[in-house]
Amino acid sequence: MIGYMPKKFKIKSVKKYTNDVNLFKVKCNLSPKPGTFLEVSIPGVGECPLASCSYDNKYVELLTRNVGKVTSAMFNLDAGDSIQIRGPYGKGFPLEKLKGKNLIMVAGGTGIAPITSMINYVEKNRKNYGKVWIYFGFRNERCILLNDRIEKWKEKFHLHVGLTQDKETHKYEKGFINEIMEKHKPKTKNTVALLCGPEGMMETVTEELHKLGITNNKVYWSLERRMECGFGSCGRCQIQDVYVCKDGPIFRYDIIKPKLNNENWSNKKE
Amino acid sequence: MQKILLKENLNELIKTWIKKYEIIAPVKESKISRFKKINSPNEIYDCLLTDIPAKTHFMPEGETLLEHKDKKTIEIEGKIKKTILFGLRKCDLNAIQVVDKVMFDKNYINKRKNTTLVGFFCENPDKYCFCNSMELQDFYDLYFYPQGKNYIISIGSKKGEELVKHLPELKKEIKIPNPKNFKKLNTLDIEKYYRDERWKADVRKCLSCTACTAYCPTCNCFDIKELINSDIKTIQSKRFHSSCMSKNFSLVAGGKSFRDSRTSRFKHFVFHKVLYFKKQKGRPMCIGCGRCLRVCPTKIDWVNTINKMNRKPLFNFSRFSFKKLKETNK
Structure with a gap:
């Protein structure tokens, strides 16, 4: 039996990254696995599903872009204010299956959040995983999120950041993620790719991975849908016969591809 | 197990239930038939299929799940009196079984626990009904089947058995047929x-x-x-x-x-x-x-x-x- 009862937690700190993206650090013992999500709510406003951006059992970090009802209300909160959270929901990344494999992680924009918690997990269990390649894509230098952490990870992993709008960049590289991946090719033997971002971006990256020799059954997509409950009863996040909340939000691409294709096909036909 | 009841005695049986339970049955109100609480068996409206289904009993529109008051949050657990849902057709009974498979929250389950489902055989189906092509199952606490002067009552659970304890038992069990259909869905593999x-x-x-x-x-x-x-x-x-x-x-x-x-x-x-x-x-x-x-x-x-x-x-x-x-x- 599951309830809708959320728990109250205190915001420890708020860090501003860009004009519309903040990182909320919340003291919280829910310890969500990488790839799962939490239902964050503010009484009187509503609920929204957010991925945790860290893997720790003492706090939860929410990297939030100011786009919707709840997220814009969250931007009025400060350190010391309380916020309600229930969860975690979803299956998350298949951590057991990824053991002993090389990893490619690709994220675009705020899609960096679930990937960050996976990187944290890999850092803590470094022995279990092989080499790690990380590719991030942002619009321009002003839009770069978690830049302090990116610097740290650069020392540990093969990390490349691509900027699509900037014509000149010193620190980072120019171009879409798939172009950058072509420049700095990852090893493809015994490798699994984890993607999170807009669906168009993930598609092009998957094509690029295909060219490099990584088949669809080794690519994992993290999907975004509307969720009201989080455990498969409100029916809003369904893609054909799967619930994104209960069966995902991480899907193996060869499983989800025909379902997405069918829906996109009928979306084009009015 | 099956029990037998004279058709004339149905009203009296319902009257005995009303003392202990809340009874929700098909009622006609301003041309629309729906499930509603009744106070006497005469209010029951015998219709083909109610316009508004019984899901409104378990999931009423605008039902409160949480209440935030004075910086505290209370969960409303949906506790109701013992209730009988009377006059459900086979399709309506199966619909409840379907919804049971998707709803997991406390509010729904508490309501569901305290409700006894009493089904009724569908004698005059609508021209749009195609229930026989949808793999319906026998799912009920009690199920009434009219035969001649009597009702034959099948018992599906202990909850249902309690309601008809005093009635005489039928010696030879009768197989209950499926309702008639005019329409058919030819394939489920679409x-x-x-x-x-x-x-x-x-x-x-x-x-x-x-x-x-x-x-x-x-x-x-x-x-x-x-x-x-x-x-x-x-x-x-x-x-x-x-x-x-x-x-x-x-x-x-x-x-x-x-x-x-x-x-x-x-x-x-x-x-x-x-x-x-x-x-x-x-x-x-x-x-x-x-x-x-x-x-x-x-x-x-x-x-x-x-x-x-x-x-x-x-x-x-x-x-x-x-x-x-x-x-x-x-």
Whole structure:
């Protein structure tokens, strides 16, 4: 039996990254696995599903872009204010299956959040995983999120950041993620790719991975849908016969591809 | 186990129940039949199929789930008095079984625990009914079957047995037949029809008015909204029915709707009812009551459309290319 009862937690700190993206650090013992999500709510406003951006059992970090009802209300909160959270929901990344494999992680924009918690997990269990390649894509230098952490990870992993709008960049590289991946090719033997971002971006990256020799059954997509409950009863996040909340939000691409294709096909036909 | 009851004695049986239980039965109010609380058995309206299904008892519109007051949050657990849902047809009973498989929250389960389901054999089916093609199961606490001067009462659970303890037992068990149907759905395996061109005629008629989902007894999709009371001290999170036929059903922050076109929404409705739910839970979600066909303002008949596709698989011209044919001939 599951309830809708959320728990109250205190915001420890708020860090501003860009004009519309903040990182909320919340003291919280829910310890969500990488790839799962939490239902964050503010009484009187509503609920929204957010991925945790860290893997720790003492706090939860929410990297939030100011786009919707709840997220814009969250931007009025400060350190010391309380916020309600229930969860975690979803299956998350298949951590057991990824053991002993090389990893490619690709994220675009705020899609960096679930990937960050996976990187944290890999850092803590470094022995279990092989080499790690990380590719991030942002619009321009002003839009770069978690830049302090990116610097740290650069020392540990093969990390490349691509900027699509900037014509000149010193620190980072120019171009879409798939172009950058072509420049700095990852090893493809015994490798699994984890993607999170807009669906168009993930598609092009998957094509690029295909060219490099990584088949669809080794690519994992993290999907975004509307969720009201989080455990498969409100029916809003369904893609054909799967619930994104209960069966995902991480899907193996060869499983989800025909379902997405069918829906996109009928979306084009009015 | 089966028990027997004279038809004249039904009213008295209900009167004895009313003392202990709350009874919810089909009632006709201003031309609309629906399930409602009754105080005497004379109020029961014997109709073909109620216009509004019994799901409103378990999931009433605007039901409160959470209450925020004085910086505290209380969960409303949906505890109700012991209730009998009387006069459910076989399709309605199966609809409750379907919804049981998707609803896991405390509120629903508490309501469900305290409710006894009393079914009634469907003697005069509607012209839109096609329940026999939907793999219905025997699911009830009590089930009444009229035979001559008597009712034969099948008992499906201990909850039901308590209600008819005092009645005489039937020595020889009678097999209860399926209700009659005038309509039929020829196939449940409709996966191959997803890209069929013949859906177009139905989609063109569709207005996205969401009547089909509002009247469907198995449609349980919902939306949780937060409403602030006029005294600005209490806030309530309420559950409202929501429909996959409307555009904002899959709308996310930022303005992206994942099922943007009417085609994809209409197909999601039909395929979820017939195919997807069967893949998820092992039985079709649609229970063949035909309410969606009955209430549709433009008379869309998706059952007929599937039957047409089943009869004549259409050659798909849009996918056929003469160029390829020429190349292969070379």
